[in-house]
Amino acid sequence: MRRLLLHTAGTAAICLLAPLAGLRAQVAAVSPQAVVESRQAEYEEAKARSEAARLAAARVRDEWSQLLEQHAAASRAGDRDRVRELLAVFQERSPEKSRLEQAWRSSQELWREAGQELVAAIDDYLEKLWPATEQSVGAAEYENALYNELFSTLRRVESELPEVPLELEPMPEVTIRPGDTPGEILYKARLMENRVRYYASLAAELDQKIEVLAQRQRREQNRRDFMTSHERFGDGVVPIGNERRELSDPASAPAVPIEVRIGQYRELREEVEMRMLELSRKAEEFRGRTGGGQ
Amino acid sequence: MRIDGVARFGLPGLFVLATASPLAGQGIVQDLVISGGMAGEAWRGDFVSFVIPQVDSTNQAVAWVGEWSANGIFNLARREQSSLDAIVDVGFRQFAPGGFQLRRYSPREYNALLTARYHRDVADGRGGALVAEATARKHGIDDRPPMPLYLPPGYRSYRLKAGYETTLAGSRASLTVTGESADYGAPVLLPYLDLLDRRSAVVEAAGTRRSYRSPDSGEYSEVRFFGSYRYHTYPRQGLEGVFRVDHAVGLGGGYELSAGRMDLGVSLDGTRSWSNSRRVEYHAGRLGVQMQLWKVWREFGLSVASDLAVKRYRHQSEEYAPVPGEEADNGAALYAEITRSVARNMDAAFRLGWQRVETSFTGAYYTRFGGGFFLRVRPTR
The missing domain is CATH 1.10.287 (Helix Hairpins)
Structure with a gap:
């Protein structure tokens, strides 16, 4: 607990005083915790931007689909005026659609980059923490808690990051x-x-x-398979009472x-x-x- | 014994429909395994169970057992923060016993299980996770034989479970509430089975601390502690309108290790049970060990699971007065399985099992020993 308070006070003091001295950038470079915090903020911002870009692109794509349907209907009905009119709309909206789709792709790229930088920062921090936590189960409580928290963040970020498209050029x-x-x-x-x-x-x-x-x-x-096969017909259930079914962990399944x-x-x-x-x-x-x- | 039509045909039918569905090609089938095999088993002992009224003068029996089963996990819905899965398990087992004096029995066991599991992250996973689960199970048996060939009686059960898990000070903490109803649906000629009907409510709180051996290896060690409160009513056990009600408190812990080619799990728990019927109050303890070794020799894998359970009644009586379905005081079991992949989508398994169950008061016991060979096919692998 004392170490936790000292660590928090130290970090807070550095963050408050460093900008005054114009040294914040340098301090961030040497304090892994500050690096993680700054990268995490960048990551959250990139994620929010990408989500906004996705919504904008999805809206335009929906409109585009509707126009396509209208165009097909007009073609089937032989309504040439309507077809011409719709072609003009396609021409007018095409640049906007391309721009928004490109913006979404770029924002995803930036989100992935921000994520990779955050993952690298956490990895770096974990590596520095590792010697303190590996000694024993009873290692410093604060380092253990911090290690587990960082590791959870790492797993969350890795599962959130948009998948690199699994397709070929x-x-x-x-x-x-x-x-x-x-x-x-x-x-x-x-x-x-x-x-x-x-x-x-x-x-x-x-x-x-x-x-x-x-x-x-x-x-x-x-x-x-092994566990299911001997539990299926209740072979392990014997007439002793006190049957204690294992309560499954609400553990996180991979995304x-x-x-x-x-x-x-x-x-x-x-x-x-x-x-x-x-x-x-x-x-x-x-x-x-x-x-x-x- | 009557096999419920829904369990016998409904769930397997649903399973077949699900696997034959065009959705199977769209990634809805997370895993599907169909297995079949043969086993030889032997039983020995003089144990008497209240709920098996059939008697035979033998203390030894053997049986050939043929088994078919199918198990599948289906992703019904998967979103960024939530998922809905269905787990289906069906099985059929035919026994050809020998050694009984009065007649030849031909027991057949059926099992069908359907679980729907919903998982939702709270606040992007930073607020924890919620899990809700509903399970329906039907276990049926036709032509149940006398002891010592002990086969669990048929029943149907329904279970609802809700749990919440979050991270506190670097450890996982969870709270789970479970409600269950088990109905043994006794036919007219076997009314004793109704004594086993049970309604239960369980509240369990657990804390788990996992330490990774290195950030990217996936190897870890885990310590888990839990405490539980269990409430059981037996609506068919009682006299003059007063039915048996049990309250039990349990405490336990477990350790898990995943390192290199080995996964190891050890758990230990103890229970103290109170009841409105003094004679069924007991203390109990259980020790379980599971181990998996991968590629222990060439491509062979070894899995072992063992269990030791001990129960002592708090108020010893001068007379032997067994409790229906709880006649035994001590039980031990050991299962081992050697597996090897024999084709891209097929594994072969050789399984050995041993079990001993006994009463402290009279020394009555039964043992079960057997081994079998099974093939498991994964059509979607």
Whole structure:
């Protein structure tokens, strides 16, 4: 308790006096707690901005969908005037829609960055706290409490952060134009081969991620299977009375279940595989057109 | 014994519908496992249970057991701050016993369980979490055999549970309230089973402190303490309109460790029970140990669970006066399972189980020992 009070008083004094001396930035750089607090404020602000941008983009997208429906109805009814009128509205609103969608994507990016910075700051703080907490269960109470609180924040932030989109960039369409020289065709073939190599490394990385998650999943499933199998028919229930059913912890379940994450990675892996095959086939075809040159 | 139509066909039907639904392809099925297997079991002893009126002169019995079961977790709704899951478990077990003198029995057990679980974070998780759970369970048995082949009687139960968990000074604190009703639905020829009907209310408060071994390894140790108050009424146990009412207070603790390839859990709890019927007042204690070892040898995993329970009546009588459904004083059980993955979506398991239950007063007991082989298929893996 005494350490807690001293720590709080010290931090408060630093925060109050530092701006007067123009030293706050330097102090923040040396005090991990101040860094965490400042990054957390930035993170909350970025999160709120992203949410506002999402709502704005969603509103415009809803209006856009309604316009599309109206356009389809007008086309079906053969109402050319209405179709022309709607096309003009599309043209007028298109820049606004693009701007808001771009703003939302950017705000998500900023939110992710703020989150990563906060996670890094917490990690750094945890690392500094770790020697104090690892000594024993009876280590300094304040450090233990702070450690657990920071760790909870870390898990919350990690679960809140928008997922990095699990999708690939659109695949460029590479074709042979009428005036292409054999050298240009070969160059295009090499470009595609480079892309295949990139996809191969991405596939290997995805395989590794899937493997790690699958191992964790199997461990959890084995444990659940074992407990369920001997509880299912009440084999453990004997005529002794005093049956104490274990009350489940309202413990936090992961925001995205492990099964869903594995599914997302598998889908991406399949797409990568498909692109590799397609690009390899095309590169081979291009090389064939040049007479198999290197 | 009559098997309730809803439990026999309704829940399995719901399960089949849920898995065959087009939603299965949209990530609603979090986990689905179908398992089947065979086991050989042996029972021995002279234990007498009030609620098994069938008698046979043998003290030994053996049985081959065939088992099918399915278990699934379905994400019905998942949002940023809340989730709604359904857990469905159905099972069927057929026994082919031998060793009885009077006739050949052919017990069949059915089990169906449906749980709906709602979880909601309060104030983005900083204010804690609320959990509400509703469970309906039906356990049925046809052609229940005499002792020593002890199989629990059939019943249906309904349970409602609400809990709140928050973080206090770096530890998790939770308060859970549970209400349960169990009805043993005795047929005309077995009225004793009605004695087991029970209504319960349980309040439990727990504190858990978890220490991570390092920030990103997922390895941890956890200490948990809890206290509970339990209220039970037995509306069919009593005389002249006065029914048995029990109050029990429990205290306990547990330790969990997850390190490397091992998960270990140890729990110990004690209970003191009061009743308006002096002869059923007791002290009881229970020790449980669970351990899982992953890749203990090559790809083999080992799981072990053991339980030791002891009960002592506070007012000893000169005469042996067993309480229905609570005839035993001591019980011990040990289960072990060796598992190995045999295909991408299939695991094989070899299970061994041992159990001994006894009374202190007369020394009567029964033991159960068996082993079996099971295959578990996960179609969605």
